[in-house]
Amino acid sequence: MRFLPTAEQADFVRTLDRMLAAAGTPETARAWAAGEHGGGRRLWARLADAGLFALAVPEAYDGFGPRPVELALAFVELGRHAVPGPLAETVAAAALLDALPDPGPAEEWLPRVAAGRALLGLAAPEGGRALDADAADGVLLVSGERLLLAREHGPVEASLDPVRRLALPREDTAAVLATGPAVTAAAARAADRATLVTAAQALGVGLALLARTVEHVRRRHQFGVPVGSFQAVKHRLADTLIALEFARPLLHGAAVTGAGADVAAAKAACGEAAYRAARTALQLHGALGYTAEYDLSLWLTKARALRSAWGTPARCRARVLAETPV
């Protein structure tokens, strides 16, 4: 057993980190929030060049996946750098199309996903909204035992995270891609993949919030000393780190096993840890953290949004309880 990223995996993560750090993702995210998707699409293409989307696509469709471990590691970086767009949805949509008995839709879409030329939306189950439907090339939605591809959507609604834009895909004008019980099974697989990578993204968001906050309390002086020397501040940050550090192995474990209980545990833990990091970050930045203008807000609001996306804490806990053998 070697339950650590391989040297190759660690290199891949470092490459993504360096690329994203240099890409000015906060500006891209702010433009995306304003409905300007050009910068985001260019970033998306660069991520594809680095091999990100190919990880979600099987070799038969020009990818080298599915590789859930590499995807999970990569999505931590996407979260750390606040990359905008329907990232989890595109990856999950690829899993969905690949799981259909009829290869037609996969042949049409997956090579484009692998190359970073297609952004796919995926509507939340049970008539839910889709993230970034206005930016996506199509939105998959499951209605009963039918899988639909919607090209149109209702009005764009704001998320608590301004960078996430929500809309209801239009079912009445959507094309039917597949029908039958296989759709239900494929949708469940896709939802698990979305849950896994959303957990990873949340962990990355939490890590970014902690890192920025530690930097802040080291620099910020009050009463003549760095505020980070006060025990109340230290202990809050220590607890934030503990929650993140024990969420990480759950994420890695879920990526390795793919077991439902592990995926749910990872999402519950990463979502909670990231949100806790957001509360810590806001509190320790003081009023500065409460402003939209300061970049911290990009991660603060995303932590809240990702906590609910693709598996609320309550749903995840229920699944852990139901699916852990006793």
Add this chain to the structure above:
Amino acid sequence: MDLDFTPEERLFRRQAREWLAAHVPAVPLPSLETAEGFAAHRAWERRLAADRWSVVSWPAAYGGRDATLVQWLVFEEEYHAAGAPGRVGQNGVSLLGPTLLEHGTEEQRDRVLPPMASGEVIWAQAWSEPEAGSDLASLRSTATRTDGGWLLCGQKTWSSRAAFADRAFGLFRSHPEAPRPHQGLTYLMFGLDAPGVTVRPIARLDGKPAFAELFLDDVFVPDADVVGAPGDGWRVAMSTAADERGLTLRSPGRFTASARRLAALWHARGGDADPAAADRVADALIGARAYQLAAYAGAARAAEGGAPRAGASSLTKVFWSELDIALHETALDLLGPLGEAAGGPWAEGWVFALAGPVYAGTNEIQRDIVAERLLGLPKGRRR
């Protein structure tokens, strides 16, 4: 990155499981914090040792199996899943034993380790003093040079298991002229029945004498029972302190087993009758799995020679100690009005868990260490 056990690890697991299935007492032993229970647990240690299961991670020469860290984790999973008795020799086995393996002489290892492994000699720790708790380095008990050894004077307290144990190990101020409190300390071993030692048991919260005060009045310790160099005791002791705070004191296997028992209790109590409790049961399962997986990652890092990060054991200690309390509180809540009955395993486990955030360095000190060593925050007002 994988979670695949090697054939050797799977064989090791099967052997441990089979041995435990054949030997774990069907009826739980009496509490090990009583005279009767202590004796029963000592007999259990003898049983374990007879088949070389008492100290699996030690070298074979001292009664172990040279188990890797992963094998030790596997053994602990099986041990606790089997509902095997608490380890009365733990202070010695997981604290003094590794210290002797690292800092002891060959003579000390040959003399001390085998009877420790067999439960013939049970060890207590003698760290804390009335005026030296979290600030351990301020300890005042002294070791004074005499012919062929040292004379110990002073008072130790909160000495776990000392009420019934045979010997103890601890730190004493041997070089009072040393410029800093961490310097001039010596790590010594002594008999609790030696002339000059008075043991006064202390009743813990539930009345059981789980620890004791030790009064030391010119207790002679031969040079052979000094561990490491005289004056170098702090460094020697800290190597075990990290072990204690980290994995060895409360292994992940203990939590994976307890969390599953908690889930079984929840199902037995009618499942979704209490939705709020359901979330807490799930959190126990999640926390136990997180600790288990974190330990597997740590084992992989250690196998590659990577030193654990400074402060990593503090992170672990805060995590398991809080998980332990939450898990037992949930169980007591699930038991309803029966939860206050002190006889059951959950009640005893709750009392035991309550000490977790206090001993082996309070969680407040651990959080300071996490903040300063892992996050790089400035030191506060402490020395």
